[in-house]
Amino acid sequence: MRQFTVKVPCTSSNIGPGFDVVGLSLSLYLTLKVTIDSNQSNKSPILSYTGQGADEAPLDAYQNLTTRCALYVLRCAGISSFPVGISIKVHNEVPFGRGLGSSGAAVIAGILLGDALGNLKLSKERLLDHALMIERHPDNVTAALIGGFVGSYLLDLSPEDTTAKAVPLSEVLPEYPPDAGEQWGKDPPAPPRGIGHFIRFGWAPEIKVIAIIPHFEVSTAKARSALPDSYSKQDLVFNLQRLAVLTTALARSPPDVGLIFQAMQDRVHQPYRKHLIPGLPTILASVTPSSHPGLLGICLSGAGPTILALATENEQAIAKTITEEFKKESIECSIEYLHVTTEGAQVTEE
Numbered sequence: 001m002r003q004f005t006v007k008v009p010c011t012s013s014n015i016g017p018g019f020d021v022v023g024l025s026l027s028l029y030l031t032l033k034v035t036i037d038s039n040q041s042n043k044s045p046i047l048s049y050t051g052q053g054a055d056e057a058p059l060d061a062y063q064n065l066t067t068r069c070a071l072y073v074l075r076c077a078g079i080s081s082f083p084v085g086i087s088i089k090v091h092n093e094v095p096f097g098r099g100l101g102s103s104g105a106a107v108i109a110g111i112l113l114g115d116a117l118g119n120l121k122l123s124k125e126r127l128l129d130h131a132l133m134i135e136r137h138p139d140n141v142t143a144a145l146i147g148g149f150v151g152s153y154l155l156d157l158s159p160e161d162t163t164a165k166a167v168p169l170s171e172v173l174p175e176y177p178p179d180a181g182e183q184w185g186k187d188p189p190a191p192p193r194g195i196g197h198f199i200r201f202g203w204a205p206e207i208k209v210i211a212i213i214p215h216f217e218v219s220t221a222k223a224r225s226a227l228p229d230s231y232s233k234q235d236l237v238f239n240l241q242r243l244a245v246l247t248t249a250l251a252r253s254p255p256d257v258g259l260i261f262q263a264m265q266d267r268v269h270q271p272y273r274k275h276l277i278p279g280l281p282t283i284l285a286s287v288t289p290s291s292h293p294g295l296l297g298i299c300l301s302g303a304g305p306t307i308l309a310l311a312t313e314n315e316q317a318i319a320k321t322i323t324e325e326f327k328k329e330s331i332e333c334s335i336e337y338l339h340v341t342t343e344g345a346q347v348t349e350e
């Protein structure tokens with residue numbers, strides 16, 4: 001009997017100007033408890049699921065994002081099936097479709113699961129290569145894997161690697177097992193090497209994180225399709241200037257609100273997503289360090305609709321005002337007071 005646990009933090013990406021670049025790992029977790037019992041004869045993993053998304057997440061291992069990612073890693077390594085007698089108990093604290101990286105966490109959990117099941121011992125960089133074939137922006141998956149406040153970029157790929165990366169996700173992630181007596185088709189192409197590069201920034205211990213989570217979903221795909229294909233030089237420079245300052249400003253103790261609040265402004269994604277999140281422009285414009293002493297900055301978390309506020313104090317009052325603004329739009333919210341997790345995703349053998 002083998003038992004191990006995979007634990008992956010949720011993430012908030014962008015932090016204002018860092019669209020598709022920065023991510024922050026936070027203290028809500030997706031946890032898998034995996035058992036492989038050689039006395040059992042089941043060939044497909046037996047999945048159970050509690051917590052966020054329990055009414056939506058498929059329990060068929062060939063449909064579930066996490067187990068599909070695990071199978072992808074195994075098949076890239078030439079292993080065509082899950083081990084016999086495997087069961088997986090999933091517990092999820094990360095709400096779906098709220099901008100807190102639930103899909104990134106599910107992808108990383110699956111990649112680590114595949115690595116552990118195949119005893120592959122892939123490096124962090126190689127694990128990330130696999131994750132980037134599935135979640136094709138690096139910010140969430142990198143922060144979930146590495147932990148902390150992380151910046152990342154993708155390499156331009158060779159023409160050959162570009163072809164491998166262009167393989168449709170339906171081929172990378174098999175949705176159905178082969179029929180009895182049949183073999184899988186061609187194995188998926190192994191991901192190109194060294195696609196993603198990252199660095200961890202500091203995070204001042206005084207900075208607390210408040211997530212105001214509206215009770216509706218915005219799919220990341222839809223929020224990405226709302227963005228334009230090109231930007232003005234002025235808007236790009238606006239974001240670059242702020243991001244350059246922000247990554248160091250958030251590491252400095254004591255935090256300088258005069259730097260951080262302005263450095264969390266964005267012109268690349270939030271303005272184009274406001275129609276998806278009623279109340280967003282009012283919230284971003286009206287919750288300020290003058291109205292709420294202790295507030296350092298405020299932004300959309302990932303693709304939204306969650307609002308992320310960074311503060312040194314006064315967290316309850318900040319959360320209350322944002323909740324009330326959403327209420328004016330007839331939107332209920334949950335509030336989470338979170339901390340930045342320094343550890344990224346973990347696999348623990350029992």
Ligand SMILES: Nc1ncnc2c1ncn2[C@@H]1O[C@H](COP(=O)(O)OP(=O)(O)O)[C@@H](O)[C@H]1O
Nearest residue numbers: 057065096097098099100101102103106219220
């Ligand atoms: N733990 C999980 N298990 C299975 N599927 C998941 C899990 N977490 C997220 N997903 C899938 O990812 C979708 C949400 O992804 P996405 O739109 O990118 O939003 P988010 O901002 O939460 O990452 C869910 O609707 C679900 O299909």
Ligand SMILES: N[C@@H](CCOP(=O)(O)O)C(=O)O
Nearest residue numbers: 013020099100101220302303
């Ligand atoms: N940079 C991405 C981040 C999406 O994060 P999610 O948590 O909403 O999945 C984007 O802004 O589209």
